[in-house]
Structures are given as C-alpha cells and as structure tokens.
Amino acid sequence: MAKTIMIVDDSASLRQVVSIALKGAGYAVLEGSDGEDALAKLSGQKIHLVISDVNMPRMDGISFVKALKGLPSYKFTPVIMLTTESAEEKKREGQAAGAKAWVVKPFKPETLLGAVQKLVLP
Numbered sequence: 660m661a662k663t664i665m666i667v668d669d670s671a672s673l674r675q676v677v678s679i680a681l682k683g684a685g686y687a688v689l690e691g692s693d694g695e696d697a698l699a700k701l702s703g704q705k706i707h708l709v710i711s712d713v714n715m716p717r718m719d720g721i722s723f724v725k726a727l728k729g730l731p732s733y734k735f736t737p738v739i740m741l742t743t744e745s746a747e748e749k750k751r752e753g754q755a756a757g758a759k760a761w762v763v764k765p766f767k768p769e770t771l772l773g774a775v776q777k778l779v780l781p
Contacts, residue, residue, distance in 0.1 A: 661685055661686055661687040662685075662686050662687065662707040662708070662779050663686070663687040663688070663689060663704070663705060663706050663707055664681055664686050664687070664688055664689070664706070664707060664708045664709070664710060664775065664779070665688075665689040665690070665691060665697060665700075665701075665706050665708075665709045665710070666678060666681075666688060666689070666690050666691070666710050666711075667690075667691040667692075667693065667694060667696075667697040667709065667710070667711040667712060667715070667720065667723060668691075668692075668710075668711070668712040668715070668741070669692055669693050669712065669715040669716060670712070671692075673712075673741075673764075674690050674692075676768070677710060677741070677768075677771065678690065680768035680771060680772060681772075681775070684772055684775070686707075686775070686779075689706070692715075693715040693716055693717045693718055693723075694711075694715060694717065694718025694719060694720065694722055694723030694726065695717045695718045696717075697709075697711070697723060697727075698718075698723065698726055698727070701727075701730070701732075701733065703732045706733065706736050707736070707737075707779045707780075708736065708737050708738070708739065708775060708778055708779050709724075709727065709733075709736055709737070709738045709739070710738075710739045710741050710771070710775075711723055711724065711738060711739070711740055711741065711758075712740075712741060712742050713740055713742040713743075713744045713749060713753065714742065714743070714744065720740055720742065720753070721749075721752055721753055721756050724738050724740075724753065724756040724757050724758055725756045725757070727757070728756070728757040737759045737760075737778040737779070738757055738758045738759060738760075739758065739759065739760040739761070739762055739771070739774055739775065739778065740753045740758045740760070740761045740762070741762045741764060741766065741771065742761070742762075742763065742764060743763065743764045744763070745763050759778055760774045760777075760778065762774055
C-alpha cells in the first residue's frame with residue numbers, strides 16, 4: 660500500500676508540481692489549500708508525512724504544524740516545511756513547532772524527494 664503524504668500550500672500550481680513528483684515516486688497524495696483546509700481534511704487516517712508552506716492565508720504553516728502536533732493521531736507525523744522563507748529565526752520557529760526539515764523554494768523535485776525518503780519509513 661502506498662504511503663500517504665499531505666501537501667499544504669495556498670498555491671495550486673505548487674501543489675500540482677509537488678503532487679506530480681510524489682505520485683511519480685509511488686506516494687498517495689492529499690492536498691490542503693491552507694492550514695485550516697488541511698486540518699479539516701484530517702479524519703484520523705494514517706498520514707506518513709506532511710509537506711507544508713509557511714506563508715498562507717487563514718492559517719500559516721507554523722500554526723498548522725502546532726495544531727497538527729496537538730492531535731494524538733498526528734503527534735509523530737514528520738513535517739517538511741517547503742517555503743520561500745530562509746531566515747534562521749523562521750527555521751527555528753518551524754523546528755520548535757515540530758518541523759523535521761526545511762526546503763527552500765525554488766527547489767529541485769529530487770531534493771524534495773530525498774528529504775521525503777529520509778522521513779518516510781519503509
């Protein structure tokens with residue numbers, strides 16, 4: 660059975676690019692258009708990894724990760740932040756919220772897939 664990865668980003672085109680790369684590598688994909696939308700789509704099903712943007716309307720990525728980690732079913736779900744933010748302060752904030760990796764846009768799909776493979780256990 661394919662591992663499921665949730666992509667959370669307010670950019671539909673970026674979600675599409677990431678989705679194509681992940682599906683091509685054999686992953687199942689769920690999408691959320693921002694933190695609130697993503698949380699609403701989580702119903703206790705197993706998610707193996709979350710890839711989230713930082714800057715989004717309604718609920719930003721850091722707030723989303725904090726909310727995600729507060730849910731018992733997703734407390735240990737690894738999170739990759741995929742963002743234009745490269746400031747160390749933001750990275751520390753993301754890490755404190757529970758993010759395991761930080762990939763800066765623009766990115767190469769193989770770089771993202773490498774990070775995904777390190778965090779999604781076989």
